[in-house]
Amino acid sequence: MNDILDRQALWNISYGLYVVSSVSGQKTNGQIVNSVIQVSADPPSIAVSINKNNLTHEYIQESGVLAVSVLEEETPMNLIGLFGFKSGRDVDKMSQVSCRDGQTGCPVVIDSSLCFFEGKVAGSVDCGTHTIFVAEVVGAQVIKEGTPLTYAYYRNVMKGKASKNAPTYKGDTGLQDKPEDKKMEGGMKKYVCNVCGYIYDPEVGDSEGNIEAGTSFEDLPDSWTCPVCGASKDEFSPEE
């Protein structure tokens, strides 16, 4: 067999969507993760893969504890935007949602969550850009009945995108940084997505959404959505 490495094959792996949170002293943070699995039944243990550049990675290493909240299918885009597209270095994420203090000292996200579990790190393995943390589950609670949000539902039904730090990053969010390099000209204002931080620049337009360069934000059709996170037009604010 010839050597073939078609990365699309990896897109068929099925995932849920979770908020993984941790703590460091008085500071707390959390982020969206899709790569959570149970790895042992007795004692119950789970594994999560976290990008080394993320603040949550730093906190898990420092405290040795983490919590996982399983998101429901009805999770609003702005919660995914907050935990998936913003950094805890810029925003105090936990102050913007309902949280509990877990028994490990870890903050636990309750908003839009069907259940949560928290654990103590029992091992880890270096995977290049990411670390897998293995945690023995020491606490777990069901909050309510419901359908867990899957990554497939988020992509196919909610039309959401992947953060560039996701292990499954599909390379389709490259527009995120480009418009910031452009100067505003001709008096048309740039607009910022409140969900993921993407900036709509009228001088650039949005080729993915078939929006020609020179189209003002006001002239975008109401059906237009953020090319990065899928947020609707009313999630945008004028750039300051």
Next chain:
Amino acid sequence: MNDILDRQALWNISYGLYVVSSVSGQKTNGQIVNSVIQVSADPPSIAVSINKNNLTHEYIQESGVLAVSVLEEETPMNLIGLFGFKSGRDVDKMSQVSCRDGQTGCPVVIDSSLCFFEGKVAGSVDCGTHTIFVAEVVGAQVIKEGTPLTYAYYRNVMKGKASKNAPTYKGDTGLQDKPEDKKMEGGMKKYVCNVCGYIYDPEVGDSEGNIEAGTSFEDLPDSWTCPVCGASKDEFSPEE
């Protein structure tokens, strides 16, 4: 917060269903796994959790290579039965399905598979009953378009059960071994499930399916299914 460990919370983790295969010399084997995740984008790496008692675990340790086939939603129960409920110590599984030799030397299951990827083990972490193997993906191919089989679909639509070696084992397959201890009496014949090996014993009945002790296999309703793997009545053969 009081210490609470409700394992049902862990049942909300979303998974796909895969055949993970490996090789040792001339011998090959594979097994059903639900715990597969991509853990890094560059180089592409995946992680799988495998029970230490399984033959596939032994082969992965010996050869340092593994392949993952992503099963389609239409996967028949007997393929899941073969790879999920039978041991490679008893059956030459790979001889019963369409396979390819992968570029790592690993056999790759093609039947009922949307795609496959294979890799070289780059790290591992001991998780008690299981080992997580991290593999750098060196080959990957899409076989066909389709919907990946999820663990939720397998349980909720196909009414399948978990093998007792699964990390997510729910403890509902305890009937699997019990009937073998019973003697056949009164002339009523025992029947064996071709999918998972469960034995229906008329002297015991099937409490999960509301079948009273003393009910012959012939008198079971046509809607009755195997309490272990969900196979239909016509998947059963008289015990020899």
